[in-house]
Amino acid sequence: MRPSAREANELRPVTIERHYTMHAEGSVLISCGNTKVLCNASIEDRLPGWLRGSKQGWVTAEYGMLPRSTNSRMGREAARGKQGGRTLEIQRLIARSLRAVVDLKALGERVITVDCDVIQADGGTRTASITGAYVAMYDAIDSLVKDGTLKHNPIHGQVAAVSVGIFKNQAVLDLDYPEDSNAETDMNIVMNDGGHFIEVQGTAEGHAFRRDELNELLDLGESGIRQLIDHQNQALAK
Amino acid sequence: MRPSAREANELRPVTIERHYTMHAEGSVLISCGNTKVLCNASIEDRLPGWLRGSKQGWVTAEYGMLPRSTNSRMGREAARGKQGGRTLEIQRLIARSLRAVVDLKALGERVITVDCDVIQADGGTRTASITGAYVAMYDAIDSLVKDGTLKHNPIHGQVAAVSVGIFKNQAVLDLDYPEDSNAETDMNIVMNDGGHFIEVQGTAEGHAFRRDELNELLDLGESGIRQLIDHQNQALAK
Amino acid sequence: MRPSAREANELRPVTIERHYTMHAEGSVLISCGNTKVLCNASIEDRLPGWLRGSKQGWVTAEYGMLPRSTNSRMGREAARGKQGGRTLEIQRLIARSLRAVVDLKALGERVITVDCDVIQADGGTRTASITGAYVAMYDAIDSLVKDGTLKHNPIHGQVAAVSVGIFKNQAVLDLDYPEDSNAETDMNIVMNDGGHFIEVQGTAEGHAFRRDELNELLDLGESGIRQLIDHQNQALAK
Amino acid sequence: MRPSAREANELRPVTIERHYTMHAEGSVLISCGNTKVLCNASIEDRLPGWLRGSKQGWVTAEYGMLPRSTNSRMGREAARGKQGGRTLEIQRLIARSLRAVVDLKALGERVITVDCDVIQADGGTRTASITGAYVAMYDAIDSLVKDGTLKHNPIHGQVAAVSVGIFKNQAVLDLDYPEDSNAETDMNIVMNDGGHFIEVQGTAEGHAFRRDELNELLDLGESGIRQLIDHQNQALAK
């Protein structure tokens, strides 16, 4: 029995609110149960130095948790003077996932930065960030298509992410914090709308996991991501 | 004529939502027009080193702007590795304002930290932070009274803040960004519910201001703060 | 009775020594009683990146305290790896005050930086810095007029600053450290030679202050600044 | 055809030299082809603050690349003032992998730190680090068993790691740099001697990968790790 009484293959309720803030070219508040992440996509016309003259664009991401998004207050990274390893690891993952579905040459010489700021955390913040960031990025890039800056949309696929894990010897989908902090294995899966993998990251927190367990987790992840892609499409259809 | 078509002495619409996030002991989303600040108050039982053995508590604050809370994206302070001068100045102001209404000895050996994170900015973020932070701090401290940790509430006053300024030669209340960025004089006023001043900070951005202009601004500020204190009381009465 | 036996409206003895060090284009040691600040104004021909191509100049300031300018030794900010919030707040104030009397377009594409380094502290270091920095900046800019680089002096006003406060229920002018550390209200006032306000920053350290107390403080401040402007003029006349 | 003319399932030559430096309790130079990593395991008797009183030990790792371990010189992280995201990500991976085979309670109140410094890089530095770090950690802990400090060896499994990837549409084992920098999919696999997974991290660098490709990569990885575990055992038998 899961703490939330969900079925093993049951996602938490998902909501995706677009146009959440007024300044960003794409702005999405995604909620996966009690996990809430604000994803703001910004378009900037200047390139990082190492890309100048390359005739291509770039997509990047930054991730942060508000100090009291968590159960006990965490020190503010800006005050400590550096971003922790977990933060850097997560924002690199988000950025790679987004770049996997964008044609950077077709994007042109501009940078899309998606800021994923966790307002409230209850497990799965990095996967919620990816799922929400895709929608924010879509809206930002779509604004370039709509105003004629881009003739063709450089996005060539859709991306979403979910966590799976082994909790009390059972493979479960979309772990919340009580599950996540007690899971024996924790895996984050990023897939596109073609059902192919963009990123798979599995970690044994307790005992090492077997190949058949890995397969069960991948099956659960695939089913979850199909549903998340539907949620994205419903949000984008509004 | 103000860009927002408001009267010179008219506040923007104010909303104060309590219990906005689930983990913080006090959590308030305050909106002053399009300016939205999330104020989370946290209680921690350990004291900073310089207060150990002092038999008193402390109230502090931190302030941050989400990178895309503003019209063009600002670099993330955590990524740049330090908080800017404006950020430090604002969080020191918020903290002083809150401490002005709390009896630190009666609070006991604990720290209240109020994190003010700007979700969306349209001028007046520091004054909105103070007005919202008071309510978040109240809820946090009240939880200590309700659970019997504190016998008496150590809060001995109420605090709110507003900006005033001279825009196109007219004294106006509660400047939004289009006004703020063109004001000749900009003043932030922090007062308590007794109508006394906790902080007054006025800056000539254009021409130096005369004593009679200063008096007009103080009058406007007093009237605005009386209304904001009513908004706080209505929110706390719910 | 004030600890220094001064009258309520009495400044400490002021001395302003010009040409104090030999390298800076303007160099002033200002003493306000035991508070001594060295103000060095430097002219540099390169602009900060955000001003390039703007056909205007800039005036900025930096502030520091020698580690043993104070009663007990403070850690050196260079060794700690960052400037504290108080330092940043003060240097922003000094710079704004100086810019309020300079026509930046007429200054041309150059930067004036005034370094205010506290040699000995006894209260009022930020206001002494402003009063001394004006004279140092004047000498630096005047050297550009004298050597023909500038045809007209871009300084269009004079600026000085003083602290006032409520000590033992009495409004007093120009607080020294024993007063400052026990004041109920502390206010820094920056004015020009026309008697108008450039900056007003008042903080209730103890009880909140009333409107009539604020007015009394402003009166004291005005009288003090008139005297400081005389001191500046006497120094510049030598 | 692979650039190195190896078979798809062929590891590069592996050598594991123990007692490579004289001060560390465990010191191993591992070579996987031209990739050379020095792994030094240190025992320290003091615990990090958050573990004090917990009656358990800790295993951690740090990773670094010498500036000219790579084809073109990289800036020294110590000079830049911070460790990059990739570095932090890798050292977290190494540490998790080692902790997966150690009983931290049985280790007692001490810390094992394994420093993995890349002397020469040609792809696969993180997996070589894990494979070498296990042997260094074994030697360090074994010294505690041999001198009677520990009655039982707290290591309850063996761990090794290898990279696999899809290069020119073919799944290949143990990528060198020319393959790694052109791979469409890159996966790092960490397994124990029971054939179970400790960590699986797969990233689509080009096209997203299919489930059957993932399976092929996992098969290759399993076969490679079996051989690496043999290499470890041969080294430890000397």
Next chain:
Amino acid sequence: MRPSAREANELRPVTIERHYTMHAEGSVLISCGNTKVLCNASIEDRLPGWLRGSKQGWVTAEYGMLPRSTNSRMGREAARGKQGGRTLEIQRLIARSLRAVVDLKALGERVITVDCDVIQADGGTRTASITGAYVAMYDAIDSLVKDGTLKHNPIHGQVAAVSVGIFKNQAVLDLDYPEDSNAETDMNIVMNDGGHFIEVQGTAEGHAFRRDELNELLDLGESGIRQLIDHQNQALAK
């Protein structure tokens, strides 16, 4: 002919003002020609962590240059966020030189920190710092003897320093900036009142120097330091 028209073996005029600032236990302004350094010695009763329980004290030093102590303005180290290599090297040298004449056990569990801040630079700031710092340290420690805290003075020698160098093929004493910036060899010599060496640091800036040149420089240095020790004694006798 030296730019200053001095003889090869002639020091610049030296003045040593004691009790220069009012807070420090020892405070000295030393002038060697146009080089002026403020040396403040502070006594603190707490020890650095690594000395706790050692029943001995410590003497340390910090060095800084005011941004406009030099001909063109240098960036402030506090603003850049770190002390440069030259600064660290100099303050380590000053501290070693002072410790060479103090019995740290007899000093007891306290730290003497001597802050050497360069007010005006014209060559030889590090050697002036050492010569001045000795007097400031003497006054600070002497205050502990006078108030009975220490029964015996733990200072067992006197220390002073001077620069020598080869300028236009001639060995010269006490280089000023025009000489220093064009010297072929530059040497800093620290000696005690017994005529023995505490530190010798010679650097060929142009051609490598011969043994006989080195001997000539050492002779000059010895004669200069004898005079500086006399200056210290005269200052201390006042």
Next chain:
Amino acid sequence: MRPSAREANELRPVTIERHYTMHAEGSVLISCGNTKVLCNASIEDRLPGWLRGSKQGWVTAEYGMLPRSTNSRMGREAARGKQGGRTLEIQRLIARSLRAVVDLKALGERVITVDCDVIQADGGTRTASITGAYVAMYDAIDSLVKDGTLKHNPIHGQVAAVSVGIFKNQAVLDLDYPEDSNAETDMNIVMNDGGHFIEVQGTAEGHAFRRDELNELLDLGESGIRQLIDHQNQALAK
């Protein structure tokens, strides 16, 4: 009797392995007894900003110790976020020593960086670094001569370094760690192949040293450096 049973004027066994790693233009592992330093020389075609347009090149050096190169583990400088004073001091010394034998104009607009990383430390790491760095720099620059980039070799001398000191009242050559940590005087000497001095740095760790002791140390240093230059030449002749 020295702990190593060496004669007072006896160097430790020296080996210099060239082409130690495969990427660097010059790569040397130097061993002086148990002290082992990897010196990698890199050629880069871009100049630091302050040299642009100067029609000359630059030679610089960086120094680091692997965390467990020493008897007890030192914190990693990259993790602490800054290089310590000792590190900066040493790398400045190495760089000055190398520049003393290179004609920077003849080198052309490029930078040679020599990274000296201590693999194993047993005293004398800075002098071993200089001796090894010369050979690495030679190989790097020679590659520019061999491929025709440079017509003439801009190296106009040879440089090597050794430590000398007073251990148990006897002057000894090439101190190992047991001697170094107990020496009364410690001196590092850098000389060229003409027998002239490039750098002399002597420090009294215990009692101040006399002129005759200094002379004895210089004699020992000269004899050691002659041998080290022979070792360099033999290595370069292979």
